[in-house]
Amino acid sequence: MRSLSLGQAILIVALCAMLALVVVGxxxxxxATNGVDDVxxxxxxxxxxxLGSFFSLAIGCGLMALMFVSSRRGYDEAADPFRKRSRDRT
Known part of the structure; x- marks a missing residue:
């Protein structure tokens, strides 16, 4: 197993700190001191x-699936005029 570089170690420490902040939040x-449990x-x-959670998840997954299908079938290439084509037309 190779050792971590300084940048990777800093990244791991920063991500762990963010995770700790999220858990504390x-x-x-x-x-219970915030009064949320009274509702x-x-x-x-x-x-x-x-229902809202289910349909939000379904719409999100459906749109991600459409994005991947569109990307794999090449439908996105025609909409990007700045990308050079890999196939030369002869």
């Missing part, structure tokens, strides 16, 4: 949350 936001959600709220 989540704990702080979900803490109750009824059945309609849970249904709306579930």
């Amino acid at each position: 989540i704990v702080w936001v979900s803490d 109750a959600m009824d059945e309609n709220g849970w249904i709306a949350l579930g």
Whole structure:
């Protein structure tokens, strides 16, 4: 196993620090002292949350799939006038 360079070590430390900040933020936001636990959600709220999450994920995955299919089939090449074509037409 090769050793890490200085840049890679700094990157790993920075990413771990950001992860720690995110975890601390989540704990702080979900803490009971902020008054968030006093809000109750009824059945309609849970249904709306579930459906909204599902359809957001479905639309995101569908658009990403269309992007990859479009890229692999070459549909994007015609829309990019600055890219040089790899195939020469003779």
